[in-house]
Amino acid sequence: MLAGCGREAETKNEPAPRPVRTATVEKREAQTPLTFTGRIEAEDEVSVAFRIAGRLLANDTKLGDRVEAGQLLAQLESQNELNALRQAKAALAAAQGQLTQARNHYERQETLLAQGWTTRANFEAATQAQQTAQSQVDAAEAQLNSAHDLVGFTELRADAPGKITATGPSAGEVVQAGQMIARIARQDGRDAVFDVPAQMVRAAPTGVQVTVGLTDDSKVTAQGRIRQIAAQADPVTRTFEVKVGLTNPPPAMRLGATVNGRVDTSSGPVIDIPATALTRMNQQPAVWIVDPSTNTVSARNVDVLRYDQAQVIVSQGLDAGEIIVTAGVQALHPGQKVRVLGSEP
Secondary structure, three states: OHHHHHHHHHHHHOOOOEEEEEEEOOEEEOOOEEEEEEEEEEOOEEEEEOOOOEEEEEEOOOOOOEEOOOOEEEEEOOHHHHHHHHHHHHHHHHHHHHHHHHHHHHHHHHHHHHHOOOOHHHHHHHHHHHHHHHHHHHHHHHHHHHHHHHHHHOEEEOOOOEEEEEEOOOOOOEEOOOOEEEEEEEOOOEEEEEEEOHHHHHHOOOOOEEEEEEOOOOOOEEEEEEEEEOOOOOOOOOOEEEEEEEEOOOOOOOOOOEEEEEEEOOOOEEEEEEHHHOEEEOOEEEEEEEEOOOOEEEEEEOEEEEEOOOEEEEEEOOOOOOEEEEEOHHHOOOOOEEEEOOOOO
16 A cells, blocks of 8 residues: 555656647748849949039039930039149240250250360250250140140040939039039949848849839839849848849839849758747757657757748758647757647646
């Protein structure tokens, strides 16, 4: 009797199996489309500005205007630059006159030296005077070229055909060198630009084809391929800018239009589990495996391919037919007995 009471007390002290919810692992064909929302931008967009500071005399740029290569966009007041040009021309003329005088004096000294009517010192002085006058002419020509360039810098011209997407100061304002006067989207190509989370960047295979369509008219579509992925995430949104080069985009895809991008990924059969089944073990993702013969659990590390909002795609660590815990994973420990909710206690 005493032995029987001991076994009964020992049985009563055993903890009751913890109730959990489970799911059976299955493999399925992965064909999950990735979708993003973005905008149309020019493949090549450049901001044009003056190289010098000054007062803006005219600015004929208007948002949306088409421009041709060499077309005049804006102009600065050029009185100071024209005065500098006239001064450079006068300086060059004076230097050329001194060079003519020095060259004539050198030729006379050369003739007199050959006839023995002058000294070597006078001839060397004439030679030095000619070289000095020639250097002054060279310097004056360089200053004249710089003055011509400064006059040219008062006119801002388009370097390639395109469309104006942004404008800067108006006529009458004082602008600084390098200040944006207009932004031109060149006509060479169009990009669909998306701000994509890091996990979607990892999931999209390289060289994949992207279908881009207008948000307000899904019938207007174009095909493209990923051309550039930002090397660093945006410090505010923590997303990566992805540029998709479009092939023959329709005219309806104007600059700034909102578009949707779609990528169909197919990586063969994969295992997806509920996000609630994922935990951590040894600083790595893990799941709890249920042994159906003993109703005990054990932790196993897994390799995660992609995170979704409600599911986790597992690349390694699980086999089809295994039973995993999907609810109650926070309170489990290795070897613990469990009871599947909905089964007999």
